[in-house]
Amino acid sequence: MDIIEIVNLSHRFSNGTLGLNKINLSIRKGTFVVIGGLNGSGKTTLLKHLNGLLLPHTGIVKINGVPVSKNLLRARQIVGMVFQDADSQIVGETVYDDVAFGPENLLLNRAEIEKRVSEALTCVGLIDIAEQRPHVLSGGEKRRLTIAGILAMEPQVLVFDEPFSNLDYPGRQQVLEQILSLHASGHTILIATHDLEDVMTYADRLILMKDGVVVKDGSPDKLIDDLIVLGILEPRGFRFEMEMPS
Amino acid sequence: MTELTILGYCSGDSVLHKTDVRFKIACLIMISITTISANFWALSMLTLVLAVTFMHVGLSLTSAFKTLRYVFVLLMFIFIARILSSPGTPVFAFSKISVTREGIYDGVSICWRLLDVIVVGILFVSTTRSLEIKSAVAWLLHPIPFIPAKRVATMMSLVMRFMPVILDQARETADAQRARGVENRKNPIYRMSKLGIGLMRRTFERADKLAYAMEARCYSEERTDPALDSDSNDWIMLVFVMALCIAMTVV
Ligand SMILES: Nc1ncnc2c1ncn2[C@@H]1O[C@H](COP(=O)(O)OP(=O)(O)OP(=O)(O)O)[C@@H](O)[C@H]1O
Ligand SMILES: [Mg+2]
Numbered sequence: 001m002d003i004i005e006i007v008n009l010s011h012r013f014s015n016g017t018l019g020l021n022k023i024n025l026s027i028r029k030g031t032f033v034v035i036g037g038l039n040g041s042g043k044t045t046l047l048k049h050l051n052g053l054l055l056p057h058t059g060i061v062k063i064n065g066v067p068v069s070k071n072l073l074r075a076r077q078i079v080g081m082v083f084q085d086a087d088s089q090i091v092g093e094t095v096y097d098d099v100a101f102g103p104e105n106l107l108l109n110r111a112e113i114e115k116r117v118s119e120a121l122t123c124v125g126l127i128d129i130a131e132q133r134p135h136v137l138s139g140g141e142k143r144r145l146t147i148a149g150i151l152a153m154e155p156q157v158l159v160f161d162e163p164f165s166n167l168d169y170p171g172r173q174q175v176l177e178q179i180l181s182l183h184a185s186g187h188t189i190l191i192a193t194h195d196l197e198d199v200m201t202y203a204d205r206l207i208l209m210k211d212g213v214v215v216k217d218g219s220p221d222k223l224i225d226d227l228i229v230l231g232i233l234e235p236r237g238f239r240f241e242m243e244m245p246s
Numbered sequence: 247m248t249e250l251t252i253l254g255y256c257s258g259d260s261v262l263h264k265t266d267v268r269f270k271i272a273c274l275i276m277i278s279i280t281t282i283s284a285n286f287w288a289l290s291m292l293t294l295v296l297a298v299t300f301m302h303v304g305l306s307l308t309s310a311f312k313t314l315r316y317v318f319v320l321l322m323f324i325f326i327a328r329i330l331s332s333p334g335t336p337v338f339a340f341s342k343i344s345v346t347r348e349g350i351y352d353g354v355s356i357c358w359r360l361l362d363v364i365v366v367g368i369l370f371v372s373t374t375r376s377l378e379i380k381s382a383v384a385w386l387l388h389p390i391p392f393i394p395a396k397r398v399a400t401m402m403s404l405v406m407r408f409m410p411v412i413l414d415q416a417r418e419t420a421d422a423q424r425a426r427g428v429e430n431r432k433n434p435i436y437r438m439s440k441l442g443i444g445l446m447r448r449t450f451e452r453a454d455k456l457a458y459a460m461e462a463r464c465y466s467e468e469r470t471d472p473a474l475d476s477d478s479n480d481w482i483m484l485v486f487v488m489a490l491c492i493a494m495t496v497v
Contacts, residue, residue, distance in 0.1 A: 103470070105464040133256065
């Protein structure tokens with residue numbers, strides 16, 4: 001079944017820039033999709049349509065068969081989104097409060113909130129520092145905190161915008177492992193990133209964007225040449241054939 | 247990033263952390279009002295209580311001083327203005343300017359009062375989550391007709407939430423400008439305006455991102471807010487603060 005269905009989606013910003021141009025995509029439940037493209041190619045703009053942070057100019061985005069614009073709350077609960085800048089999406093004054101923020105917005109009762117928060121914190125391995133102030137966490141911990149904040153809302157689709165930016169190698173590995181285990185537990189995963197080499201080996205599907213248009217869409221190993229042609233990967237920096245990091 | 251201002255919630259389990267927000271707000275108001283007309287004895291008493299509380303809550307004195315350094319400059323100005331403008335018995339005079347005994351007395355007591363009220367505010371802010379403040383404000387405004395209590399409360403808690411963000415941003419922007427040699431410019435107006443514009447833009451950008459993130463997590467006025475519940479300890483605290491205020495007015 002297609003959990004996400006995008007038909008003929010175009011988006012024009014208020015200053016006249018055409019951010020997205022006639023996008024058509026269907027994404028099956030449980031797939032691991034990576035979206036690549038240079039800066040300004042429209043990745044973030046596309047992702048923001050999935051939970052109605054931006055609404056289409058023309059076209060339609062459906063989540064589980066229902067248009068996003070019909071029921072924003074529903075879409076936002078099904079599609080959890082982790083943004084590029086971890087600092088500016090941490091809302092709570094402690095780690096615990098931040099994760100509780102989403103469930104509180106869903107009007108759940110205290111017991112249920114408590115349960116979901118501890119589950120989410122355990123899942124990302126931050127349960128021991130639940131009372132810390134978020135500002136003092138490391139970059140990788142902050143990123144995992146933002147993931148926990150989304151998990152507590154029990155979404156089916158997890159959308160990551162540049163989940164590896166500003167992280168060192170161990171930090172990237174941690175976040176990647178987290179994402180892989182979430183995929184293994186049945187979540188549909190969408191990642192927009194520049195660091196294609198890190199995730200491409202695990203992806204079921206690679207979507208390449210340029211100037212607001214989807215230019216390539218297929219299985220990652222078939223698109224290696226296109227990556228180089230589009231200038232997304234440097235020919236000799238390419239490590240796809242190398243052994244998987246353990 | 248780690249060196250944060252203390253003008254934000256710091257988790258802990260002091261008495262103040264556990265006190266119901268409504269009681270804290272009541273105490274805040276009572277102390278502030280009493281302080282307006284407090285004499286030196288009363289101020290000493292309050293300062294002692296505040297110092298003990300400050301230690302108990304576990305706030306760092308150095309970071310308090312750092313955060314308040316501009317406030318001290320402001321207090322200095324107030325002090326000087328008071329000294330020079332109050333008529334009375336001169337302590338010493340220099341050509342037309344004379345420093346009077348009444349002036350010094352006035353200056354000290356005004357600065358002291360302001361400082362005490364500021365410390366009360368810091369204690370409140372650093373032991374109270376902004377969402378708790380939202381619950382409390384909604385509760386306090388709820389009986390008043392024609393006021394959208396929830397909306398006002400939401401706005402207040404957002405303002406509280408943004409204070410540390412803005413201060414943080416101010417420091418970063420100032421640092422970045424210092425790194426590019428803004429100190430070579432002697433004109434303070436020029437420097438203020440450059441800082442102000444940069445700060446505004448960045449604060450709005452950051453606010454924009456935060457708003458997106460909150461929206462993505464289904465934020466609205468209708469949510470499960472922290473439950474307000476008071477117990478006997480809260481009443482004991484209230485009675486203690488009342489006693490303090492009464493003592494401050496009679497000494
Ligand atoms: N609010 C806006 N108003 C006008 N134009 C915008 C706005 N947001 C983005 N754009 C433009 O839309 C285009 C796509 O931006 P988008 O942020 O989606 O790119 P991206 O692929 O996410 O880039 P990056 O890799 O840098 O994150 C860019 O040309 C950008 O300048
Ligand atoms: Mg982007």
